[in-house]
Amino acid sequence: MSALYFERTFEYRLRSFLWILIPMSNNLTLILFWSGSAGLDYVTTYYILMTIGGLFTTSHVEYEVAEVDIKQGELVNSLTKPISYYWINFLGELPYRVLQAIYATILIGIFVLFFHGNLSVVLKPIYIPLVLIIFMLGYFISFTYKLSIAYLSFWFKDLRGFYELMMIFSIIFSGAVMPLEWYPSTIRTLSQMSLFAYSGYYPIIALMKPFVLFDFLSIIFFQCIWLGVLLLLHNYLWKNGIKEFTAVGQ
Amino acid sequence: MGSVHSFFKRTYETSKAVDDISFSIKQGELVGFIGPNGAGKTTTLKCLSGLIYPTSGDISVLGYKPFDRDHSFLRSISLVMGQKSQLWWDLPPMESYLLYKEMYDIPAIQFKDTLDELTDLLELADILKVQVRKLSLGQRMKCELVAQLLHRPKILFLDEPTIGLDIVMQQKIRSFVRQYNEKYNATILLTSHYMDDVEELCKRVIIINHGKLLYDGLLSEIVSKHTQLKRISVVFEQPVAREALEKIGKVVAVEGQNVTLETTKEHVAFVAGQLLSHYPVIDLTIEEPQIEEVISGIFSSAKV
Numbered sequence A: 001m002s003a004l005y006f007e008r009t010f011e012y013r014l015r016s017f018l019w020i021l022i023p024m025s026n027n028l029t030l031i032l033f034w035s036g037s038a039g040l041d042y043v044t045t046y047y048i049l050m051t052i053g054g055l056f057t058t059s060h061v062e063y064e065v066a067e068v069d070i071k072q073g074e075l076v077n078s079l080t081k082p083i084s085y086y087w088i089n090f091l092g093e094l095p096y097r098v099l100q101a102i103y104a105t106i107l108i109g110i111f112v113l114f115f116h117g118n119l120s121v122v123l124k125p126i127y128i129p130l131v132l133i134i135f136m137l138g139y140f141i142s143f144t145y146k147l148s149i150a151y152l153s154f155w156f157k158d159l160r161g162f163y164e165l166m167m168i169f170s171i172i173f174s175g176a177v178m179p180l181e182w183y184p185s186t187i188r189t190l191s192q193m194s195l196f197a198y199s200g201y202y203p204i205i206a207l208m209k210p211f212v213l214f215d216f217l218s219i220i221f222f223q224c225i226w227l228g229v230l231l232l233l234h235n236y237l238w239k240n241g242i243k244e245f246t247a248v249g250q
Numbered sequence B: 001m002g003s004v005h006s007f008f009k010r011t012y013e014t015s016k017a018v019d020d021i022s023f024s025i026k027q028g029e030l031v032g033f034i035g036p037n038g039a040g041k042t043t044t045l046k047c048l049s050g051l052i053y054p055t056s057g058d059i060s061v062l063g064y065k066p067f068d069r070d071h072s073f074l075r076s077i078s079l080v081m082g083q084k085s086q087l088w089w090d091l092p093p094m095e096s097y098l099l100y101k102e103m104y105d106i107p108a109i110q111f112k113d114t115l116d117e118l119t120d121l122l123e124l125a126d127i128l129k130v131q132v133r134k135l136s137l138g139q140r141m142k143c144e145l146v147a148q149l150l151h152r153p154k155i156l157f158l159d160e161p162t163i164g165l166d167i168v169m170q171q172k173i174r175s176f177v178r179q180y181n182e183k184y185n186a187t188i189l190l191t192s193h194y195m196d197d198v199e200e201l202c203k204r205v206i207i208i209n210h211g212k213l214l215y216d217g218l219l220s221e222i223v224s225k226h227t228q229l230k231r232i233s234v235v236f237e238q239p240v241a242r243e244a245l246e247k248i249g250k251v252v253a254v255e256g257q258n259v260t261l262e263t264t265k266e267h268v269a270f271v272a273g274q275l276l277s278h279y280p281v282i283d284l285t286i287e288e289p290q291i292e293e294v295i296s297g298i299f300s301s302a303k304v
Helices: A002-009 A013-034 A040-057 A062-071 A074-077 A086-114 A127-154 A159-174 A185-192 A195-208 A213-242 B001-010 B041-048 B093-103 B107-123 B137-149 B165-184 B193-199 B220-225 B243-244 B266-278 B289-300
Strands: B031-033 B078-080 B153-161 B187-191 B206-208 B211-216 B227-236 B250-257 B260-263 B281-287
Touching: A040 A086, A040 A127, A040 A195, A062 A074, A062 A086, A062 A127, A062 A159, A074 A086, A086 A127, A086 A213, A086 B220, A086 B227, A127 A159, A127 A195, A127 A213, A159 A185, A185 A195, A195 A213, B031 B041, B031 B193, B041 B153, B041 B187, B078 B137, B093 B107, B107 B153, B107 B165, B107 B281, B137 B165, B153 B165, B165 B187, B165 B193, B187 B193, B193 B243, B193 B289, B206 B220, B206 B289, B211 B220, B220 B289, B243 B250, B260 B266, B260 B281, B260 B289, B266 B281
Parallel strands: B031 B187, B031 B206, B078 B153, B153 B187
Antiparallel strands: B206 B211, B227 B260, B227 B281, B250 B260
């Protein structure tokens, strides 16, 4: 079944390629800026990994669910099928993540040509499975969070402004602006506990810092806590929101 | 100023799309569900198929509460909406069928048999591998029907299945629906603005308007109950003066030697006799008024 979702995604190759250029260009600019005031190796590695890691772990499911499925009523197609709406969306998004990962692999090769002396990854091979789990949980956190906030469209007529606001929070607290340890103490503490950090920041740090087993397990533990909370929230919003769905005009 | 006012204070009105409707349908029945635009037909179908949550009342379909959307229930029903595509726009229908095969856990042999049967009936073999976006409306509608019937639903909700189709295609769809109903003893609830669909397929009709039930019974009964008039169509050997015919009955239309008169049921024999005995008649037929006119009269008077 997932092969069909891949097929649909591959139909618009240029679009998915253009999407990858947007975060790439933003973060390359940041590299240029920060490399002037901090260690080049750390900063370069951090932003490149943040850019590519973000492609794996950041879900973009909210617009389609909120604007197309709920507001325009396309949800009716999914509701009459004997499959969970959560997994329909998951399968629908998976090909984008894989396709972008392929592009990212190509582009990272190009970056290595230019920055090969400045890249610093200290991950021991034995911990690779744990890092993969951290990335996977990071994606599930992002996906479940985005899906949950999209469900708010069951009650509100327009949430685009809200999504933009949440995106700003996400950028700040996920470490996309700068490594979280560089923030002032209060913001640092808050951001390091946030779901955005467990979706975006920790997967990158897991590659860069000389963590031991306890550090990896600690990240996975808190990711599971966040995912559990988000799944409860998701189920609550779905169960109550779907009662508000009118499918008018469909 | 209205826009400025609405920026600060807005008022909302709640309207009932469906209100106090009760009916039951037996297995294998093919029932027409009719009403004007906005009557509440589609809303009722959405409630029955579990798409929307009824604010009050009870709905039971095959023993399930539709809104629970139990997977066993969803595997037993199908909702076909003529104005809405459930096929993937960028892919050929065959790819969507394969997707549904997985979604509905259809065994491979059953999938092949059903697909072969449906594509034969609807003459679709040539277009199964053409992108949906390249299909005509009629071709797409037939493909939609196949997609919704692959899992052999026991209950079929058809919402305007022939909308926008030409007469030939409408006829094919009707014929197909009838065959499906007979072969699988499927229960079908059909909404359509084309009364030909209802007349050809449904013995029983449910009529609603403004969300309320107006009639639930045999189509033939509603016609006889609501029409005290009969129409007599006559073909004369030569033109007859309209004034002379007006003395016998109400003249509805005159086209050369073809004349249509209208009279009450009680007088129809008398009028026919007068025409046959006093004028050179080539042909004479007595008809009920058009079903559209009857239904339209019910909608406008809102009484049954």
